Amino acid sequence: MSEQTVLLNVEKLNIAQGGIPIVRDVSFVLYPGDALGVVGESGCGKTTMLRALMALKNDNTSYDGSINLLGDELTKLPEEKLRQLRGDAVAMVPQNAFLAMDATKTISSLFYETVRVHRRGIKRAESDTKAALLMEKLLLQDPERILRSYPFELSGGMCQRVMIAVSMINSPKLLLGDEPTSALDVSSQMQVVEQLKLLRDEFSVSMVIVSHNLGVIAQLTDKVAVMYAGRIVEYGLTREVLENPEHPYTRALIAAIPDISGEISEGLAGTPPVFTREMRGCPFAERCPEASPVCREAFPEAGMLSQTHIVYCHMMSCDGRRY
Ligand SMILES: Nc1ncnc2c1ncn2[C@@H]1O[C@H](COP(=O)(O)OP(=O)(O)OP(=O)(O)O)[C@@H](O)[C@H]1O
Numbered sequence: 001m002s003e004q005t006v007l008l009n010v011e012k013l014n015i016a017q018g019g020i021p022i023v024r025d026v027s028f029v030l031y032p033g034d035a036l037g038v039v040g041e042s043g044c045g046k047t048t049m050l051r052a053l054m055a056l057k058n059d060n061t062s063y064d065g066s067i068n069l070l071g072d073e074l075t076k077l078p079e080e081k082l083r084q085l086r087g088d089a090v091a092m093v094p095q096n097a098f099l100a101m102d103a104t105k106t107i108s109s110l111f112y113e114t115v116r117v118h119r120r121g122i123k124r125a126e127s128d129t130k131a132a133l134l135m136e137k138l139l140l141q142d143p144e145r146i147l148r149s150y151p152f153e154l155s156g157g158m159c160q161r162v163m164i165a166v167s168m169i170n171s172p173k174l175l176l177g178d179e180p181t182s183a184l185d186v187s188s189q190m191q192v193v194e195q196l197k198l199l200r201d202e203f204s205v206s207m208v209i210v211s212h213n214l215g216v217i218a219q220l221t222d223k224v225a226v227m228y229a230g231r232i233v234e235y236g237l238t239r240e241v242l243e244n245p246e247h248p249y250t251r252a253l254i255a256a257i258p259d260i261s262g263e264i265s266e267g268l269a270g271t272p273p274v275f276t277r278e279m280r281g282c283p284f285a286e287r288c289p290e291a292s293p294v295c296r297e298a299f300p301e302a303g304m305l306s307q308t309h310i311v312y313c314h315m316m317s318c319d320g321r322r323y
């Protein structure tokens with residue numbers, strides 16, 4: 001166990017929507033500067049889990065388990081304290097910044113409103129100076145012009161990069177990104193990835209990045225969690241998981257990446273199980289080429305392939321050997 005301060009400790013987290021379990025038994029630890037990627041098919045609970053890391057929930061959402069951010073237990077904090085924490089300790093980059101921005105307000109106003117949540121008395125000029133300095137550090141050219149602009153005067157890629165700067169204006173320790181590059185063209189995607197890398201490497205910001213793009217995950221993260229039907233089924237250093245995937249689902253996800261001509265060598269047949277049906281055993285059993293009767297009985301125990309690489313599969317012994 002590292003003696004480093006733990007930034008985020010998620011333990012046995014279960015999230016239900018309207019009483020229906022969505023995220024189940026999720027645990028992981030982040031240290032300062034860690035970047036965790038979360039991958040998995042559509043509907044497997046990535047956004048639900050990510051929103052919980054800011055304690056964002058609707059009336060139907062219930063949590064069980066623990067989400068401890070820098071000593072604060074998010075599942076128990078009153079809403080007022082949570083509002084303070086959001087932006088200050090943890091911030092979220094939206095999937096599509098342009099849609100998230102108010103079209104009637106300049107970027108200067110956007111920064112100002114975000115800063116004011118945490119520094120009530122701050123003057124607009126001071127906020128502008130702070131924003132321009134941050135944008136410069138994040139390699140955004142001509143910050144003064146950006147501050148004067150309305151969102152529709154900026155490209156989609158620029159809006160995304162500006163929104164990342166807005167998320168960082170109150171210096172949060174943890175940045176959450178839900179598909180932060182998926183609405184962008186390839187060159188804007190690269191610029192956003194470079195900006196996030198800069199935040200990780202130069203500013204030591206910790207991140208949790210949800211993405212369907214395994215290339216983005218490979219470039220940005222040092223750990224990865226593979227989610228299926230609301231559970232983490234494989235977890236480890238990004239390099240180990242992407243180079244030596246051991247869970248049949250992770251293998252299938254990697255095999256389903258199209259090559260340069262758009263060809264997919266192996267598709268993944270079927271769809272994930274629906275959450276309203278009771279799930280017994282391994283949730284991947286219906287689609288798994290290696291499934292055996294034991295797979296339908298209980299969720300597998302953790303198989304430790306290394307100190308950092310964990311796989312939940314009945315074909316793996318607890319010390320990480322394949323049966
Ligand atoms: N507010 C809600 N009320 C009821 N069910 C919800 C709610 N939000 C999400 N769900 C259910 O939770 C499941 C997981 O949704 P979630 O958005 O977390 O998946 P995801 O992995 O982020 O998918 P995608 O890759 O498509 O963004 C979905 O099947 C959805 O039906």
Ligand code: SF4
Nearest residue numbers: 282285288295313314
């Ligand atoms: S536990 Fe069984 S069904 Fe699940 S991934 Fe492993 S082999 Fe496949």
Ligand SMILES: [Mg+2]
Nearest residue numbers: 046047048178
């Ligand atoms: Mg999502």
